[in-house]
Amino acid sequence: MVTIKDIAKIAGVSPSTVSRVVSNHPRISHETSRKVKAIMEELGYHPNIMAKSLVSKTTQTLGILLPRPAEELFRNEFFGELLRGIVTQATSAGYDTLITTVTKDTDELMAISRLVRGQRVDGILLLSSRTSDPIIGFLQENKFPFVLIGRSDEFPDVLSIDNNNIQAAQDATNHLIRQGHTRIGFINGPSNLVVAQDRLEGYHKALSDANLSTRPEWITSVDMIQESGFRAMSGYMNQPERPSALVVFDDAIAFGVLRGLTELGYNVPDDISLISFNNNPLSELASTPISSVDIGIYHLGYTASQSLLRAAQGKPLPENQLILPHRLVVRQSSINQISKRS
């Protein structure tokens, strides 16, 4: 490998000078700079990032923990899209992204600690979907730069990027109400996710604002596995007074719900309306195109990376909690062409 010394020797200057050339130090003559740069180009020199980091204490790298497969939330395109946003932004700022994972959930803290203590990354992106997270505490104690994608009740002040999921669910529910529905159910995801709690809260809020009531039987929670949504339907529809519309936690579940309903002989949206979240690209291609709240996953990742870089470089942030906009994408599954229901 060609080092700074090799360049120095050929150019007839000291290694220090070469180092200053690469970092565009002002006190280097134009002449020298040109000569050195030419030689670097010719020899295909690239600085050894390890050596650089060792002295500069900065790695030009962002860290992120890949969620465990167990979290079915990430079996769909969610994580890929998020990552695209993160990496795209990071790259454009000259940073790379380091991914690691764990085999046991209990090892998560260890993995993070390794990155932090080993000075492997300049900052960490946290996908803290769960309600309680020891990692946040650890990072705060160590004053290590990090950004939370999501929200934490336990630590409300940390840097975070999120949608207003309460509002989003409220909007979705209101949309159904405007369509004339009065009996609206909610099919939620895993209840230990903050986002699941938020969406449920938004649902309740919208109902009470409209003076509508709900029932415990109308609210159910399924795993993120698609079939669950499907299975959930058979019992659900046997209720004496069943909902005429459903808010569903995620498109993947909605797919299962839609299929389950169809199989049971119900028509969407004539018999029952549907609206969901995350706007999976396939949602518009479902047998009945599924209405969905687009939360801008890519943008979420992009913004998170941007904030983290600012924080890692010690730059001030306009505000600590960024809320990104969501967008209601209304499709056939929630458009009630026939008549208003009572």
Next chain:
Amino acid sequence: MVTIKDIAKIAGVSPSTVSRVVSNHPRISHETSRKVKAIMEELGYHPNIMAKSLVSKTTQTLGILLPRPAEELFRNEFFGELLRGIVTQATSAGYDTLITTVTKDTDELMAISRLVRGQRVDGILLLSSRTSDPIIGFLQENKFPFVLIGRSDEFPDVLSIDNNNIQAAQDATNHLIRQGHTRIGFINGPSNLVVAQDRLEGYHKALSDANLSTRPEWITSVDMIQESGFRAMSGYMNQPERPSALVVFDDAIAFGVLRGLTELGYNVPDDISLISFNNNPLSELASTPISSVDIGIYHLGYTASQSLLRAAQGKPLPENQLILPHRLVVRQSSINQISKRS
């Protein structure tokens, strides 16, 4: 940050000894090892990987280039699943995964060169879906360890992990033939992808083995965007002698095709059968569950990472080109309950 020297000072030994303790050097007394390890534990010591890499010339890191957004192939769960496989394996071997990307396709070589020349990673995973790739040449010249996920006509000898896509397409087509179909069409993906070419070849092979013929109009190629599959259908079905079954390049396209057909009044599978590839989790939840060839994406990533680590550590590989099995998942979209067609 606590360094090896801090530990040494407290333990009353030399830094060398501490270093040997962490690497389990045989010539360290049990007593010393225990004492040093206790102190490391207490102070939360983690080795600085930059310093370590600097002398050991190894980074314990794998590199991968995130495909550009332009490659719609990766808008679905594909990349996420692949990454999960890669990172899981890498982590279990003590490696992390570094992701980088580019803003222009022409920068890809530069990005790779930066990783290689800057000694940022020990090996590189290539998602070379395209037919020609200058990166492969570069890595070969520099004798840098890398593994290709996919196949290269240009460089057939490089380390690679792939399915037998020709055989997979053959299997899919044969399945339709066994169902009694004689007019079988093919909806392909972007034609500059090796995998698209392979699947088309397998399709042709199966037909000619069964003495069946096809027509140019039966074969069409769409982008990976789902609507394309949808749009493609309107013209397609107006052919005088149209196929009674379709092989589709990817589930996302199949979703569009399925929806297009339904909208045009055709029933799947009664009027036209469908089989596709990649076995997207949502495929079984389509209005008509879509038959698909499962290519084991996670396993692909896992195996690729495994091979790369072997290569990076100079260990011999049993064979250079690994072919992973695929699996036909037959669902309703290709089961012909009514009658055989002529």
Next chain:
DNA sequence: GGATATAGTGCACACGTTTGCGCTTATTCA
């Protein structure tokens, strides 16, 4: 024309780790 500022460069040390070699002390062997 001497003092002072300024541009341009080199020296030497630092970053945290690994590792070959050499030094002690204890053990084994004939």
Next chain:
DNA sequence: TGAATAAGCGCAAACGTGTGCACTATATCC
């Protein structure tokens, strides 16, 4: 019992880069 061997550890150099300080040569000032 003396020599050879082995166990356990420290010294010092090295990895490639950044940077404070010092040094020289030139330009500027009064």
